[in-house]
Amino acid sequence: MNYYLLFKSLHLISVISWMAGLLYLPRIFVYHSENNDDKKISDVFKVMEKKLYFYIMTPAMILSWIFGLLLIHSVGFQQLGQTWMVLKIIFVIFLSLYHFYLGKTLNQFKFDQNTHSHKFYRLINEIPTILLILIVFVVIFKPL
Secondary structure (H helix, E strand, O other), rough: HHHHHHHHHHHHHHHHHHHHHHHHHHHHHHHHHOOOHHHHHHHHHHHHHHHHHOOOOHHHHHHHHHHHHHHHHHHHHHHHHHHHHHHHHHHHHHHHHHHHHHHHHHHHHOOOOOOOOOOHHHHHHHHHHHHHHHHHHHHHOOOO
C-alpha cells in the first residue's frame, strides 16, 4: 500500500472539513450576534456552535495536523528545511490560532458575554479564506 497517498488523501479530507468549519462558525456568530436578545434563538445558535466546534472542527484540525505530520515523516524531515514548507507551517499555525480564537468566542457567546457586532464577525470570516489561498499557492507553486 502506498502510505504517502493514503496520508495525503486523509490530510486533504481533514483539511476540507476543518476549513468548512472555520468558514461557517463565524457566519453563525454573525447571526447569533444579530439575534442575541432572543433567548430561544440564541440557545439554538449555542447548540449549533458547540456541535460544529467540538464535533467537527476540532477533530478535523487534529486529524489535519496528524496526517500532515505523517506526510512529512513519509517524505522525510528534510522537507522542513524548504522555504515553502516553512511558510505553509506558519500559515497553518495561524489557522490553528484562529481556530482557538473562535473557541474563545464560542465561550463568550455561551455565557452571554459577546461584545462584538455582526460586522466584526463578517470581517474576521475572511481570515481563513486569505490563509487558505496563501497555503494553496505556496504548496502548488513552491516559491523560493
